[in-house]
Amino acid sequence: MKHKPILVFLFILLAGKTFSQDQSHTANVSTVDGIIHALYDVISGPVGEERDWDTFRSLFAPDARMYIAVPGKNGGVSSLQSITPDEYITRNQTRLPDIGFNEDELYRITNTYGAGSQVFSTYESHYTNKDGEQEITKGINNIQLYFDGTRYYIASIFWDANAKNIEVPERYLPKNRNTEYQINLQ
Template identity: 45%
Template sequence: MRKLMLLCLLGLGLNANAQYQQDVVSGDAIIKALYDVISGPSSKTRDWDRFRFLFGKEARMMTAVPHKDSGTIIRTITPEQYIERNGKRLQEIGFIEKELHRITEAHGAVTHMFSTYQSDFTVNGNAQQSRGINSIQLFYDGSRYYIVSVFWDGDSKKTIDKKYLGN
């Protein structure tokens, strides 16, 4: 009986992940899924299990943020910390992020994507928009892609070079 219950639980876990398999079959698919899973109107609940499935075990997310005393600093978090810190807020502000342009470099199991994005959201009833660049590193293990890191600079005061906008 215990073995049967264990097999059933394992089967449920595999089925839950099976729905996300198409998200990790290519670099294009995983980037599309990354933007899709964090985006949506305030009425849309985000699928955080899908988000988790995109990342490798030791993945990190980093952001370059302005600092009043030292110019710019880096803040590093795990994908789980991202969910804890931003999950509720993304839904509250109706956050929608889309890719504007991408430059991709790959060698063997390593792929790097420089992905320019635009974010639309609402703060205190006012529509806001910002643009920035995600530096995304992927690992391909021979059967699927994993996000290893996402490092972004979302300082909307900075001008984005035309080559990163596809112009």
């Protein structure tokens, strides 16, 4: 009985901490802008920095998928791979911190109808390649979002793993390189 107040205090403290952590996972997903920035932020970081995989998971709808167009051997026809967010984590939980992967959004085109939004998000990735050299890649993440009336969830993401060999068309790049633009068509 003597320790009961301490146990109650610890329970309240831990419950409050858990709630605040859950809030941090959802605090930035009430807008398209917020969830897209959260996606890029959570996968980016310097060499040696662990990523916040709980936040990453919280961005996705149940049964969400990630699709990757993987180039064939010798530059041949690509194949489509489908993975879950958890499979992405398994593949990248040590790789991203090892290469110091950082990805920033350069430009976005968003189309929304009802609860769905389709986002064409042009990105630039910075990382250290297997030869220890800094590398920069530009590409496009094709992101589908679902809005439940309160927050957005990522339903799917599609990207081409051969992005460094594909030039991003001008229409998907900022018009003024010093300014980030967004086009929202609703």
